[in-house]
Amino acid sequence: MLFVTTILLVVAFVAVAADVTGKFVAEVEGRNGTQQMTFTLKADGGALTGTVMGGGGGRRGGGGGGGGGVRAPAATEISNGKIDGDKVYFEVKREFNGNSMVTKYDGKISGDTLTLKETRNGQNGETTRDITAKRSTT
Numbered sequence: 001m002l003f004v005t006t007i008l009l010v011v012a013f014v015a016v017a018a019d020v021t022g023k024f025v026a027e028v029e030g031r032n033g034t035q036q037m038t039f040t041l042k043a044d045g046g047a048l049t050g051t052v053m054g055g056g057g058g059r060r061g062g063g064g065g066g067g068g069g070v071r072a073p074a075a076t077e078i079s080n081g082k083i084d085g086d087k088v089y090f091e092v093k094r095e096f097n098g099n100s101m102v103t104k105y106d107g108k109i110s111g112d113t114l115t116l117k118e119t120r121n122g123q124n125g126e127t128t129r130d131i132t133a134k135r136s137t138t
Contacts, residue, residue, distance in 0.1 A: 019043070019109070020041050020043050020048065020083055020088055020109045020114065021041060021042050021043050022040075022041065022135050022136070023038060023039070023040045023041075023135070023136040023138075024038070024039040024040075024041070024114045024133035024134060024135055024136065025037070025038050025039075025133055025134060025136045026038075026039070026055075026114075026131050026132060026133035026134070028055050028129070028131055030055065035054055035055055036054050036055075037052065037053065037054040037055035037131065037133065038051075038052070038053045038054055038075075038136075039051075039052055039114065039133055040052075040053075040075070041078075041081075041088075041114075043083045046082060046083055046084060047081060047082065047083070048078070048081030048082055048083045048088060048089075048090055049077075049078065049081055050077075050078050050081070050090075051075035051076060051077055051078065052075070052076050052078060052092050052105075053074070053075040053076070055118075055131075076092050076093075076094055077092075078090040078091065078092055078105075079091050079092070079093060083109075086108050086109050086110060087106075087107070087108055088105070088106075088107055088108065088109055088114070088116075089104075089105065089106050089107075090104075090105050091103065091104050091105070092105070101120060101121070102120070102121075103118060103119070103120040104118070104119045104120070105117070105118055105119075105131075106119070107131075112134055112135035113132060113133070113134060113135070114132070114133040114134075114135075115130070115131070115132050115133075116130070116131045116132075116133070117129075117130055117131075118130075118131055
């Protein structure tokens with residue numbers, strides 16, 4: 001009986017620790033200084049949906065700015081989102097100037113911390129950066 005209780009507690013702990021549904025905010029360094037990125041995620045079984053806002057290096061729709069009038073950065077839908085235990089993966093496709101760019105996010109959720117490795121292809125080849133986002137209560 002003690003063994004069954006222990007197993008149930010471990011399963012319950014893992015389920016709580018891997019709760020990725022919510023809003024996570026990170027401060028990242030970009031071409032125009034420190035920028036805020038917001039990940040709004042929803043887990044449904046092994047599927048992950050949501051949006052990413054900011055972190056686009058100052059381009060319109062990715063982090064504000066970009067010349068012309070001021071407009072709020074647009075949230076971009078994630079695709080190919082998956083969650084497996086504490087592991088998360090998703091992609092974001094952004095369109096600009098007739099080109100599209102896919103950014104891949106691969107990482108882990110631990111309590112209120114989302115740790116991601118961001119990978120994208122740029123003019124000088126593949127670039128990566130580490131992002132640590134904290135769960136937001138607002």
